[in-house]
Amino acid sequence: MDKKGTSILLAGVGGLGVITASNIIGTAAVRVGKKVSSAEVHGIAQRGGSVTGTVRIEDYNVSPLLGDGRADIILGFEPLEVLRNISKASKNTTVITDITPIRVITPTKFVYPRLEDIFNEIEEKCARLYKIDCLALAKKAGAALARPSVLLGALSEIEKFPISPEVLLKAVEENVPARYKEQNISAFKEGASFIQAER
C-alpha cells in the first residue's frame, strides 16, 4: 500500500505530558489543513501508570489506534515505555526519546533494566534513535516542567514530520501555562537544535 501520511506514537508515564503533547501536535496538524485521528491509552490511575498516545496525520479515515509496525515516529517520554511499545516500530521508524528513566515500578520487587540494554534493543528495531536529556535541556531553558517542549522541538526537525517548526511552536505557546511560556519556547528551541546538531 502506498503510504503518504505520518503516524506518531507517544509513549510515557502518567504525569510526563504525553496527552498534552498529542494535543499540541494534533492542533497544529488541523491548523495546516490536515486530517487527524488521535487516541490516548491509559489505566485508571492519575499518575505513574504507562500511557501511550497516537497522532495519525493521514489522507483518509484511519483508526485512532496504531497497528504493529505502523509508527513512522515514536516520541518517547521515558525509555522503558518506548521499549514496551517497540512492536509499533519498524525498520523505517525514527525514535526520539528522553533518556531519564522513571525507575519506580512499585510495589513489585522489579528492578529497572539497564538503560544501555533498553537503548540497544530500540536501536536494533528502528531506523534511527535520538536520545535526548530533556530534563537537562528543560532546566537549561528555565523550567524542568518544560520537558515535553524539548521533545516537540526535536520532533519538528524530523524529516518525516509534516508540520513546520513555526506552526508547531505556535501550538506549544498556546497550550502551556502563560507563566511558563518563555521557558517552553526556549525548551522547544533546545530540542530543535539538538536534532540539527545530531543529524
Next chain:
Amino acid sequence: MEEILTGKEGDRFFLLGNEAIVRGALEAGVDMAALYPGTPISEIGDVFHELVKIISDKGEEPAFYFEWSANEKVALDVCIAASLSGLRALCPMKAQGFNVASDSFFDYLTACNLVETDIKGGLVLVCADDPGGTSSVNEQDDRYMAVVADVPMLEPSNCQQMKDMTVKTFDIAEELNLPVFLRTTNNVNLSRGDLVFGNLGVPRRKGEIKGVPLSFDRTKCHANIMKKMEIAKELSEKSEFNRVIKFDGIKTGKNVGIVASGISISYAEEIIRELGVETELLAIGFTNPLPEKLCKDFIRKFDELVIVEELSPFVETQFLRMAHEISSGARIWGKGTGHFPKVGQYRLEAVSEPLASIFGMDNPMPRQKGPSIELVSRALTNCPGCPHRNTYYAIKQVAPEDAIFANDQGCYLLGGLEPYKMSHAQYSMGASVGLACGFHQATSKPAIAFIGDSTFYHNGMSPLANAIHHNYDITVVVMDNGATAMSGFQMHPGNDRDAMCREAIPIQIEDVARGLGATFVEVVNPNEIEKTKEVLKQAIVHNGVSVVVSKALCRLMDTREKRRKGIDIPAYEVDQQECNQCRICIDVYACPAFYEMADKIYIDEVQCTGCGICQGICPVGAIMRKGAGNG
C-alpha cells in the same frame, strides 16, 4: 476550549470526542446537562463547567444549566423533568452509571408515554461503554439496553460524528417524543480528531410543565412506545449515518461485503485499505432500530459477509435473522464463527487477521514481537503523596488480624492491591457499607468499610442509614480527599461551589453520619499517621457503627494549587549513610516515589510530591529534605 463556545459554522478544530459532544449539544441549543463523572464521559462535564467559567468571567450568564449531580439517577431525573417541561436535556453516563439510572429510565419510559400529544424537549442519554474494562468494573454492552427499553440508538465512529449525531439525536428525540441513546465506546469518547462546526443553536431557556396523567394501563404505554419505534425504523432507513462505502482495488474473486458499526468502522476501513481489495463496507451509525431494507439489500449483493463490532454480536445476530428472512445463503462471518472475539477492545491486528483470511490474502498487519527484555507492567497504585496511602498505612497497623475489608469505587480501591491488600470485595458505587454489614452478620468478624467522599454522596448514605438503624458493629472509614479524584477532580456535594460557579452548601460527611444517628463519629487528618491510628483503634472497638472521616485534600490537587500560587514544593532524598535498607518505605509504605537501584533505595525527584510523610515512616531517620526545587 473557548472555541467550543465561540467557533463558527464551517470552522475546523481538533477536539476530544467528549468535547465534540458538548459542541453538538450547544449546536442543538441544549438547555440542561447533568451528569455524575466517570470514565469515559467525565470530560463532557469538565467542558460544560469550563464553559460556565469562561462565560461567567465575561460577566455574562450561560444560556444553559449544568450540574454535577450526586449520582446518575439524580442526573437523569433532573434531565427528565427538563424534557417534560419542553427543554432539551443531555444526560451522559458510563455503562455502570446507566445501571444506577436505569430504575428511573425504564419506569419513566412507560409512565410518561401515555399520550401522543405530550410535547417534550429532546432527552438524549450518552451511554458510554468501556470495551476492555480499563476504567470500569465490567465490559457491559449497553446496546442491549436500547433494545430492552425500545428507544432509538445512534453510534458515532469518529469525532465529527460525535458532534453531528449529538445534534441529530435531539431532533429524533423530539420527532418521536422518545429519549434517544447516543451510545459511545471509550475509543470514541477519548479519541481526538478534526471536525467541522455547524451553527450554534438557541436554547429555549424556560420550560413549562402541564403534568403527566397518572395511569395504570401499562400495556397501552408499551404499545405507544412500539408505535413510535415503527416510525424510528423509517428514520433509520433514511439516516445519513448509515451508508455504503465502495472500495476499488484487487479483485480477489471473492464476493465479500463488510458490515461495521461504531469505532469498528474505522478499523474495518483501515484494514480494507491495507489489504487493497475491491469490496463494500456497510457503515451503520443508526443501530437501533437497524435500517432493515438497507441491510437486506446489502446482504443480497454478497456471497459472504463479515460483521465487525466490539463486544457482543449485537449487529451480527440481527444479520443472521435478516439473512434468514430473505432466504439468503450468504455466509456470515463474525463472532459466531470464531473469527472475532466477544471480549475486550479491538486492536487493528484483531481485525486484520480474520479479514485477510476471509479474502484469502496475506495478513497485512501481523502482530509483531514485543521487547526481548522482560518488562513488568507499572502496577496500579495511589499517587506519590496520596493521603489514601496514609489512611491505609495507619489502619494496617491497628486493624485486628481477622478484620474483613469491604472496599468501594474510587482511587482508594487501589488499597486492595499489593502491598496493602485491604479489600475482600469491591464492585459498585456505595456497596462497601452494605457489604461490611453482611460480612459482619455472616462471619461475626470485625468488618471495616472504605468509601470515598464522592461515592458516599453518590450511593453511600442509604447503606449507612441501614447500618445505623440495625446497629451493626462495623467501622466505616470515609476517605475524603475533597473531590471526585479518580475521574479528574470533579466537584461533589461536599464542595462550597457548584458547577455553575455559584455558592453551594457543602454537606459535611460527619454531619450526615451524626444526623443519621451514628454514636461514634470522628474526623482525622490521615497525614498525621499516629493520631489517625489512635482514632481508628477507638473506632474499631466501639460497639455499633463507628464512622471515621479521614480528610485530606488529594495530593495532585494540592500540588497543582501550590504550583499555581508559586509555593515551593520541597524535594526529599535518602541519606545513603543512614539508610539500613529495612525497606519499610518502599515495600510496606510503598510510595511510588521510591525506587531501588544496585541494592540501594532512592527517591525519584520527578515523582516525589514533597509531602514528607516518609520522614516519619523511616525508623532510622534516613530521609532528608533537599531544600527547594522540583519545579
